[in-house]
Amino acid sequence: MLIDTHCHPYMCKHTDIPTYIGNFKSAGGTQMISIGIDIETSKQSIELATTHPEIYTSIGIHPSDIWGLDLETTMKELERLYLANTEKVVAIWETGLDYYWIDQDEEYKKAPPEYQEKILVLRKELQRLFFIAQIRLAQTYNLPVVIHNRDAGTDTLEILKETNCQKFILHCFSEDLEFAKACIDFAPECMVSFSGIVTFQNAKDIQETAQHIPLKNIIIETDAPYLTPVPYRGKRENESALVAHVFEKICELRSESRDEIEKQIYENSRKIFRL
Template identity: 35%
Template sequence: MFLVDSHCHLDGLDYQSLHKDVNDALAKAAARDVKFFLAVATTLPGYRNMRERVGNRADVAFSCGVHPLNQDETYDVDELRKLAAEEGVVAMGETGLDYYYTPETKARQQESFRHHIRIGRELNKPVIVHTRDAREDTLAILREEKVTDCGGVLHCFTEDRETAGKLLDLGFYISFSGIVTFRNAEQLRDAARYVPLDRLLVETDSPYLAPVPHRGKENQPALVRDVAEYMAVLKGVAVEQLAQQTTENFARLFHIDPSRLQDA
């Protein structure tokens, strides 16, 4: 079996007490059949630091972008474009809108979101989208900026079935994290049952949002196995089938050679 953690922050893991280094964290994941990782940046300096920490690995690809919650300082759009064009970068983001924590940066968030989509279209790299308390604006900007030209994924999906349908209509993929295992997440489980298998991804968003029964502890890429097992039950398929389908979906969305995503 071969699973992909389609969204993790490898620069944010606990390398003091939980893991010796990146090799150790990813070896623990591989022992649970999680064998490829998309390391996602949230600032441009963070992107550089993450690449330095992770190095060049056959089992890691990168995304470059500025998170909507990190809009308190301006960044150079040309620098974003330059870094996003680097070898090994397969996606833009994470980008998007978050009005829950920082509604005062709403205008700047929207401008940044548009920049990411435009660069994604230029470079033919999909966007990784975060949204919270901003559903209508998120959907509107995706449509206005013609996101269908580059595609994308709504990561760590927490919306309802109706929103999932609108994203699917835009050609989007939808990624589920450990939140789907939480006791009060029935609306999310309903959406997960609705999303077709060929548009589904699984992720940890580690070090955040560890799935049950690990909730409250630091998340890590190995735990995408728990998310996949839970999603397989929801979808009524074997975990092996869910693993194969989500891995194929990941390769298709991010233009990754499928030969990199299979056991040697």
């Protein structure tokens, strides 16, 4: 009984959807949550969820996809999409802060140095506004917020505290034990979601986190088609069926029995997403 709490099946190139779902079920999968990263993919995800009983979806705007969007119009559209599909939309996703990609584009690199700092300040502010607006939308409908955080842990936690956002998932966890503990201290019901990264040999901080945080705060995901877990890393496109390898790694790291871990992770996923 495994739930892949974060995947993008509409992006996978190597399998069609029926095979994708079939592989997942053969690997012990029961439900998956397909994640939209902008309006277009949120609609694609809703379409998948309404035509397949195993698929649920979340809608939202990724922090790297907000450029050029009008905040108010975008929030209205997200709200409309949610209200038209309340049965299958289980979260606001994937929102948050991404300071890694924020200065990697040509426009930024070509800007004169004296403007670069200003561009960064403005971009960070815009990410913050979109993040807060999506938290507010989630709070209005009592939905969990799925958080994308890359190199922005301190600011992310600050915004969560500022908005008193208690119901959230740290998607594709990539910080350390101290950060996870700080989040759980602030929001005891939050979930830390481990992806294929936990199977990577050099992911010591993430493995240490998976080993020591309470089991009641753990869920798992693939983020397919990205982040293929070991032993397929670098060899093939990721898919939801490989969530079984993430699960195996968690079992290897923890002291509880396999059955207990499976049951608890399953319950955690159902509880936070109300599946």
